[in-house]
Amino acid sequence: AKDKSEKIFALAFVKLMRYDGTTLRDGEHDLIVYKAEAKKLEDASTYLSLPSTKIELEEKGHSTTGKSMQNLGSCTISKDSFQISTLVCSTKLTQNVDLLGLLKWRSNTNLLQQNLKQLMKVDGGEVVKFLQDTLDALFNIMMENSESETFDTLVFDALVFIIGLIADRKFQHFNPVLETYIKKHFSATLAY
Incomplete structure (x- = not known):
C-alpha cells in the first residue's frame, strides 16, 4: 500500500523503442527530469509524448542549456538530470x-x-x-x-x-x- 504522504515530485523515463522501430542503443543515456503536479505525473499520457533524453530534446529543437527550467506542455523540465546505462539483449528486437x-x-x-x-x-x-x-x-x-x-x-x-x-x-x-x-x-x- 502506498503511503498517503508520499507524492510524486519528479519523473524521468526512457522509451525502449525508437521512432525507426529499433530498440534503445546500448550505453549511457541522460534522461530529462520532469516536474509537474503529482496528479499529472500519475497519468502516463501526460508525459509519454515528451522527449525522454537530452539528445531527443535537442533533436526536437529545444535547448538543454540556458534557463534552469523549460515548460513542455503540462510538465516542466528540471535542471536536474538522471543518467542510466542500458544493455539490451533480445532475439526479437534489433538496434540496427x-x-x-x-x-x-x-x-x-x-x-x-x-x-x-x-x-x-x-x-x-x-x-x-x-x-x-x-x-x-x-x-x-x-x-x-x-x-x-x-x-x-x-x-x-x-x-x-x-x-x-x-x-x-x-x-x-x-x-x-x-x-x-x-x-x-x-x-x-x-x-x-
Whole structure:
C-alpha cells in the first residue's frame, strides 16, 4: 500500500523503442527530469509524448542549456538530470536499422537493394541473433522476386556473407542453428 504522504515530485523515463522501430542503443543515456503536479505525473499520457533524453530534446529543437527550467506542455523540465546505462539483449528486437529494414523488407520494397547491400556491414553478432529470420527474409526475397534477376546477386552475396560468419570461429557455435534451419525450415525451391 502506498503511503498517503508520499507524492510524486519528479519523473524521468526512457522509451525502449525508437521512432525507426529499433530498440534503445546500448550505453549511457541522460534522461530529462520532469516536474509537474503529482496528479499529472500519475497519468502516463501526460508525459509519454515528451522527449525522454537530452539528445531527443535537442533533436526536437529545444535547448538543454540556458534557463534552469523549460515548460513542455503540462510538465516542466528540471535542471536536474538522471543518467542510466542500458544493455539490451533480445532475439526479437534489433538496434540496427539496416537489419530491421531487411527483416521487414515487405513494408518498404523501395529500400530493398540498399538493405541487402547494408546487411554485409551489420555486426556479425547482431546477424546471428536473427539468423533464422534473416535467412527466411533472404529466401522469401528470392522466391517473391523470381521473375526478375534484380536481387539474385545481392541475395547470393548476403547468403555467402552469412555462411562466412558462421564459419568464423567467433560464431561457430551457431553452426547447429544453421544446420537445423537447412534440415527443418528451409523450403525455397528456387534456391535448390
